[in-house]
Amino acid sequence: MKKGLTFTSILLLVSAITVLAGCAQSTKEKESAQTEPANSQVQTELIYASAKDINDMNPHLYTGSMPAQGMIYESLVENTPDGIKPLLAESWDISEDGKTYTFYLRQDVKFHDGEPFNAEAVKQNIDAVQANAEKHAWIKLSTKITSVKVIDEHTVELTLSEAYYPALVELSMTRPYVFISPKDFKEGGTKDGVSGFHGTGPYKLTAHKVEENATFEANEDYWGGAPAIKKITSKVLPAGETTFLALQKGEINFVFTDDRGADSIDVEAMDQLAESGDYQLVRSEAMNTNMIVANSSRQNSPVQETAVREALWVGIDRETISNDIFNGTQTVADTLFSANVNYAKVDLKKREYDPEMAKQLLDQAGWTLASGEGVRKKNGQPLAMKLYYDSNSSSQKIQAELIQYSMKELGVQLEIVGEESTSIANRRATGEYDLLFNQTWGLAYDPQSTIAAFTSDSAYKHTTSGIAEADELYKKIDAVMVSTDEASRQSLYADIMKIVHDEAVFIPITNGRVTIVAPENLEGISFKQTQYELPFEQMNFKYIN
Amino acid sequence: MGSYIVKRILLAIPLLIIISFITFVLINLSPLDPAVVVLQAQEVPQITDELIAQTNEALGFDQPFMIQYANWIMAVLQLDFGNSYVSGEPVWSLMGPAFMNTLKLTLVSSVFIIALSILLGVICAMREGKLLDRSVRGISFFLTAMPSYWLAAIMIWYFSVKLDMLPTSGMDSYRSYILPVIVITVSYTGIYFRTVRSSMLSNMNEDYVLYARASGLSEKKVTLHILRNSLQVAVSIFCMAIPIVLGSTVVIENVFAWPGLGRLSVKSILSRDFPIIQAYVLMLAVTFVLFNTLSDIINAAMNPRLRKEF
Numbered sequence: 001m002k003k004g005l006t007f008t009s010i011l012l013l014v015s016a017i018t019v020l021a022g023c024a025q026s027t028k029e030k031e032s033a034q035t036e037p038a039n040s041q042v043q044t045e046l047i048y049a050s051a052k053d054i055n056d057m058n059p060h061l062y063t064g065s066m067p068a069q070g071m072i073y074e075s076l077v078e079n080t081p082d083g084i085k086p087l088l089a090e091s092w093d094i095s096e097d098g099k100t101y102t103f104y105l106r107q108d109v110k111f112h113d114g115e116p117f118n119a120e121a122v123k124q125n126i127d128a129v130q131a132n133a134e135k136h137a138w139i140k141l142s143t144k145i146t147s148v149k150v151i152d153e154h155t156v157e158l159t160l161s162e163a164y165y166p167a168l169v170e171l172s173m174t175r176p177y178v179f180i181s182p183k184d185f186k187e188g189g190t191k192d193g194v195s196g197f198h199g200t201g202p203y204k205l206t207a208h209k210v211e212e213n214a215t216f217e218a219n220e221d222y223w224g225g226a227p228a229i230k231k232i233t234s235k236v237l238p239a240g241e242t243t244f245l246a247l248q249k250g251e252i253n254f255v256f257t258d259d260r261g262a263d264s265i266d267v268e269a270m271d272q273l274a275e276s277g278d279y280q281l282v283r284s285e286a287m288n289t290n291m292i293v294a295n296s297s298r299q300n301s302p303v304q305e306t307a308v309r310e311a312l313w314v315g316i317d318r319e320t321i322s323n324d325i326f327n328g329t330q331t332v333a334d335t336l337f338s339a340n341v342n343y344a345k346v347d348l349k350k351r352e353y354d355p356e357m358a359k360q361l362l363d364q365a366g367w368t369l370a371s372g373e374g375v376r377k378k379n380g381q382p383l384a385m386k387l388y389y390d391s392n393s394s395s396q397k398i399q400a401e402l403i404q405y406s407m408k409e410l411g412v413q414l415e416i417v418g419e420e421s422t423s424i425a426n427r428r429a430t431g432e433y434d435l436l437f438n439q440t441w442g443l444a445y446d447p448q449s450t451i452a453a454f455t456s457d458s459a460y461k462h463t464t465s466g467i468a469e470a471d472e473l474y475k476k477i478d479a480v481m482v483s484t485d486e487a488s489r490q491s492l493y494a495d496i497m498k499i500v501h502d503e504a505v506f507i508p509i510t511n512g513r514v515t516i517v518a519p520e521n522l523e524g525i526s527f528k529q530t531q532y533e534l535p536f537e538q539m540n541f542k543y544i545n
Numbered sequence: 546m547g548s549y550i551v552k553r554i555l556l557a558i559p560l561l562i563i564i565s566f567i568t569f570v571l572i573n574l575s576p577l578d579p580a581v582v583v584l585q586a587q588e589v590p591q592i593t594d595e596l597i598a599q600t601n602e603a604l605g606f607d608q609p610f611m612i613q614y615a616n617w618i619m620a621v622l623q624l625d626f627g628n629s630y631v632s633g634e635p636v637w638s639l640m641g642p643a644f645m646n647t648l649k650l651t652l653v654s655s656v657f658i659i660a661l662s663i664l665l666g667v668i669c670a671m672r673e674g675k676l677l678d679r680s681v682r683g684i685s686f687f688l689t690a691m692p693s694y695w696l697a698a699i700m701i702w703y704f705s706v707k708l709d710m711l712p713t714s715g716m717d718s719y720r721s722y723i724l725p726v727i728v729i730t731v732s733y734t735g736i737y738f739r740t741v742r743s744s745m746l747s748n749m750n751e752d753y754v755l756y757a758r759a760s761g762l763s764e765k766k767v768t769l770h771i772l773r774n775s776l777q778v779a780v781s782i783f784c785m786a787i788p789i790v791l792g793s794t795v796v797i798e799n800v801f802a803w804p805g806l807g808r809l810s811v812k813s814i815l816s817r818d819f820p821i822i823q824a825y826v827l828m829l830a831v832t833f834v835l836f837n838t839l840s841d842i843i844n845a846a847m848n849p850r851l852r853k854e855f
Contacts, residue, residue, distance in 0.1 A: 052812075056632050062588040063631050134599060138591030193633065210642070211804035211812075212715065237714060237802045238811075241698050246713045249706045392815070422585045422817055426577055429592070458592050 043541045044230040046522075048254040049237040049246065054214045057197040057205060060129050060176045060190040067256075068234060070533030071216050072112075073178035073199035076103055076122070076171050079444050079529045081340070084168045088117065088179065088200065098163030098484040105154040109223045111181035112198040119156040123148045124182045125190075126158070132191035140452055140481065141170040141177070163484050166448040173444060174533055202227045202537035211236055228524075228540035244269040247279070247517065255517040256534060267327040270517055280520050286331060286338040286511035287531040288442040292316075292387065292403075292435050293428070294505050296466030302383050303434040304466055307365035309504035312435075313351050315358035315410050316403055322510050325398050329515060333508035335501060341446045343493040348501045358410050369411040376411040384413040385434040388427060391418030396437050399509065431462035439512065444529035451477055451496060467503040549845055557834050564830040565621065569614050572819050579606045579819070586630035586816045617823075626824040629813075636820045639809065640828070646716060647798070647805030651791045653722055654729040658790070659783050661734045666741025666779075667772060673746060682739070689735030697728045697800040714802035725801045729790060740782050744775040777847050784840030788832040 054065040059073045076089040089103040109117035126148045129136060136142035144160040144167075151157055160167065171177045180190065181198035197205050202224065203216040216232040235252055237243045244265045246252045255265060273279040294309045295301070302308045318332045334351070337344035362368075367376040367383050376383040387403065389396040400416040407414040414435075419427075427433040441449040453459035455474050464470060473496060480492040500506055514531050521542040526535055575582070580600035584592045601607045605616065620627065626636035665685070669678040688696070704724060705713040711720055748754065748771045757767050795807035802808075806825065813821035 062590065134593065134596045135587075135589055137593045137596065138589075209804075210639070211808060212802075235715070235802075236804070238799050238808065241694075242701065242714050242800055242802060245698070245701050245706050249709065249713055251713055420815075420817075422577065422582065425585060426581065429581075453591070456591060457594075 044228065045233070046229055046231075046254045046518075046536070046539070047233040047235055047252045048256065049243045049252045050234045051236075051238055053211050053236050054205075054208065054234055056193070058190055058194045059178045059180055059199070060125075060132065060194075061135070062175065064175075065234070066174050066530070066532035067534060068205070068214065068216070069178070070174050070201075070528070070530075071203040071232065071536055072197060072201045072205055073174075073180065074201050075173065075178045076105075077168050079169055079172040081529070084172060087172070092168075098165070098482075099160045101158040101160075101167060102151070103156050103158070105156065106223060107154050109200050110221060111179075111183075111200055112204045112219060113181050113183055113196065115181045115183055115198070117179065117200050118153050119150040121179060121182055122156045123150050124185070125179045126177065128185065128188075128190040129176045131189050135191075136176055138449070138453075139170050139173070139176070140164065140448075141167050163482050165481065165483060165489060169444070169448065174530060203232060222537070224537070227537035229536055232536055240265045240269070244273075247273055248276075253519050254522075257515045265517070267329055270515065271327075273517055278520055279517050280522070280525075282516040282518065282525045283329065284514040284527040284531075285340055286333075286443075287514055287527075288446070288512045289333045289336060289338060289440045290330070290509045290512055291333070291336065291438055291440070292507040292509065293438045293460065293463050294435055294507060295431060295433050295462050296464065296503065296505050297431060297462050298434055298466070301385060301434050302367070302378075302381070303385055305365055306467070306503055307361050308367070308383070309507070310351070311358040311361040311365075311410065312407070312412070313504050313507045314354045314361070315406050315412070316507065316509065317353045317406060318509055319353065321399055321402065325395055325402070326510060330510035330512055333511045336450075336497065336506045336508055337440065337447055338511045341443060343447055343490060344497065346494045346497050348498060351504075355406070355410060362410065362412075367411075374408070374411065375413045382413060383411065384415070386415045386417055388417050388419055388424050388433055388436040390421045390424060390437060392421065393437075400437070428460070428462070429458040433462075442531050447493060447497070448481065451493075452481065454496075454500070463505050464500065467499070467505060469499050469503075473499050546846065550842055553838050553841055553845075557838050560834055561831060564834075565618055565827055566614065568823050568826045568830070569617060572823055573610065573613075575817075577817075580604070582817045582819065583630045586818050621824075621827070627820040629821055630818045631813075631816055636824045639821065640806070640824055643804060643806045643809040644828070646803065647791060647794055647807065650722065650725055650729070650794060650797075650803060650805060651787060654726050654733075654790055655783075655787050657726060657730040658733045658737055658786060661730060662737035662741050662783075663772075663776070663779075665734065665738040666745060666775075667768075669738070669742045670745030670749070670775075671768070685735035685738065688731045693728055693732045694796050694800050696731065697724070697797060700724050700728060701800075714800075716803055721801075721803075725797050725803060728797055729794070733786065733790065737779075737782060737786060741775060741779050744778040745771055748775050777844065780843050780847070781840035784836045784843065785833075788829065788836045791832060792829045 050065065050067075052065060054068040055063045057064045057069060057072065059069055074088050076087060077092070078085045078087040088106055088109060090106050091104045093102045094100070103122070105117070105119060105122065111117055111121075115121070126145065130142065130145055133142050141160075141164060144162060144164045145158060146161050147159045149157040149159070158167075179200060180194060181196070184194040184196040184198055186193050186195055200223070202219050202222045204219050205214065206217045207213075207215040213236060214234045216234070218227045218230045220226045237246060237252070243252070243255065247255065247265070270281055274281045292312070294303050294312070296304060296309070298304060322328060322330055322332045335344070335346075335348050339345055362376055362383070366378045368378070369376045387400055389400045391397070397418060400418075404414045404416050424436055427436060428438070440446055441453075454464045455461060455477055464473060467473070476492050476496050480489055480496065483489045483492060512531065514527055516525055516534070518525055519541070522539055523542050524539045526538055528535055573579075578597065580597045581592060583600050583604065584596060589596065605613060608616075617627070624637060626640070628635055629639055632639070665681055669681050672678045701713050701724060704711045711723055715721055751774075754767060754771060757770060762770075791806070794803070794805060795811060797803065798805045798807035799811065809821065810825045812818075813825065
């Protein structure tokens with residue numbers, strides 16, 4: 001009887017396995033049947049993996065996915081490597097005093113829901129943004145707009161409280177000064193949510209399954225011409241390994257990174273895909289700078305001293321970080337802003353990796369190493385500091401460890417602490433840190449946004465306020481933002497960059513770039529001025545089956 | 546029996562109140578200003594003092610702690626967990642679909658876990674010490690010890706990429722269930738079948754088995770008798786299998802991009818979306834308490850002695 005039972009059980013087990021295998025088998029047949037017609041469609045379709053859902057696509061708030069918002073919404077003007085270019089505004093005039101901007105709008109633009117894009121829509125949108133001005137404090141333009149006036153159907157006038165030169169740059173950003181159909185407004189505004197997501201951009205949002213995927217279809221009536229890629233799907237794939245496997249299988253065919261390497265698969269996986277011949281890797285120019293921020297105003301900390309910060313700078317081997325930690329995907333940064341940032345072509349003294357010089361600097365500053373001891377001291381105080389990094393960033397952790405080791409060789413005791421990015425932002429705001437990892441705002445925002453943050457309590461006020469020339473620095477920052485003269489702006493920016501460079505409060509490490517993994521036959525891949533968006537509408541496939 | 550059930554349920558209530566309080570306190574122990582957390586979750590690029598004051602007032606963070614707790618618990622009792630800090634949508638409208646997705650995965654997996662555990666447990670007990678018993682236990686030990694994300698990656702690589710049989714991830718059709726269910730089943734069956742096996746073995750040595758055999762019952766009937774008694778012990782363990790699997794799908798959901806509770810909770814933790822974290826913790830705790838109560842009731846129904854002890 002025992003035998004009988006065992007036999008039955010094994011039979012059951014085997015049949016269970018067979019059923020499972022059978023399921024799998026039949027699905028294989030189904031799938032191969034499905035992929036035949038799909039093959040020809042694939043040529044006009046991109047499916048990209050994203051670590052996050054597209055979230056709330058309200059363009060006047062900040063939780064939506066920027067690449068997705070960039071496909072749907074457009075701004076009045078566009079920021080390009082050659083400066084500000086027309087977009088929804090064909091041209092514009094700026095008054096003598098720099099306070100009045102008159103925009104002449106394109107006349108052939110409609111929102112995705114068929115509503116006309118006109119001066120009235122511009123006014124309603126900008127008014128809706130201004131109604132929530134506290135949330136937009138980071139964008140200084142929001143504090144300067146006093147009124148928006150409809151001159152005629154396609155002319156709109158923006159009045160500022162004072163001249164503000166980066167106005168056009170800030171109007172070109174992905175958010176908040178972009179336009180959504182006024183029909184989508186809730187209670188006449190957008191700050192409490194919107195009822196739909198109709199922009200004027202090259203793609204329309206046609207489907208969204210929360211935490212699964214979102215589908216964007218080409219706007220055939222797009223004023224700039226219908227895009228060649230007809231369908232773009234954003235698929236939520238949180239794990240790097242799964243993303244890599246899905247790329248190999250062809251379930252997704254496009255991946256790109258942002259400045260922090262999020263939304264990404266690792267460098268080795270990217271190389272492997274490129275080697276397979278099915279994919280190409282495309283890298284942008286430098287988009288931003290990853291850096292260590294030193295708190296010059298920290299009481300009783302060695303980080304207050306310029307010599308200590310300078311020693312730290314020359315004591316960090318950025319070549320090794322760039323080559324070994326980032327496999328060359330990030331390039332060595334010598335200054336806070338890379339040379340392709342506006343106004344950043346400034347002659348600043350280069351600080352190469354030089355541990356001997358670091359030791360000299362520390363010796364001269366009185367931080368001496370007694371024989372038989374590992375840590376330098378001055379008046380009995382050890383040369384000890386803490387460096388905070390984002391615990392979710394594996395590359396920051398490795399960099400922190402490398403820097404800790406280099407500092408130990410110099411007799412500097414560096415404690416490294418990993419924390420959530422929100423805690424780090426909190427430390428930056430309260431000044432509870434010696435050193436922490438951070439990055440500049442990026443090409444589209446710099447230099448003005450990062451420099452404006454030098455004076456902001458919630459950003460870099462603690463970093464900059466301890467240096468001797470702090471007052472002078474802040475005066476220059478105020479002056480540069482309202483200057484109407486190009487030459488004086490250039491010289492003010494040069495002074496600002498020189499002060500923080502000489503004081504070594506922002507220690508640059510590497511320049512971040514955007515990396516795209518795309519099908520080998522995809523053409524027209526380019527980048528925008530931000531690390532967050534891509535011009536999908538310019539892409540097309542080389543040959544169509 | 547009726548009074549036992551009532552008593553047992555009444556006992557669960559103070560437990561749930563304590564859990565709700567701890568959930569609320571733990572989250573409020575965070576050193577960060579709650580308004581700052583909300584604004585960071587909304588990815589506001591720059592947080593000003595005015596904005597913090599405005600948010601504190603709007604969300605009632607300026608009120609005393611106990612009033613905040615009372616307001617929260619009163620709302621929770623009406624299944625209102627507040628709004629997500631990130632999207633502003635009601636927590637339940639986000640948790641509901643995610644919960645259903647995870648529940649589907651959990652129930653399908655639990656059926657397989659329970660069926661396989663009983664099957665393997667019985668087979669191994671009947672063949673105690675034999676090659677079959679030893680090899681099943683050996684393999685299960687190996688599979689249980691294997692990290693599930695690793696197993697998942699291998700399965701995706703083999704079945705999805707190499708053989709091109711199944712989707713790598715997502716929740717599109719019944720085919721999407723196959724790999725995650727296999728991984729969950731493999732990870733848990735090893736634990737549960739051992740319980741069935743040892744329970745079978747200890748029952749085999751009981752007097753009633755000797756008596757049954759002595760009174761000439763067929764071996765088949767004796768085995769079924771042992772199985773029935775062994776399963777009584779296993780019932781409470783199986784009852785707990787559902788909340789355990791429910792609460793531990795985080796890794797699997799992340800690997801397979803399954804839009805469930807595990808993923809939602811990780812995302813909420815990373816963005817400090819406290820209303821969702823609170824609802825998640827509370828909901829899991831309630832599920833554990835409920836299933837624990839349920840298993841006690843089932844046990845009591847099967848074994849009258851337990852009712853008297855209570």
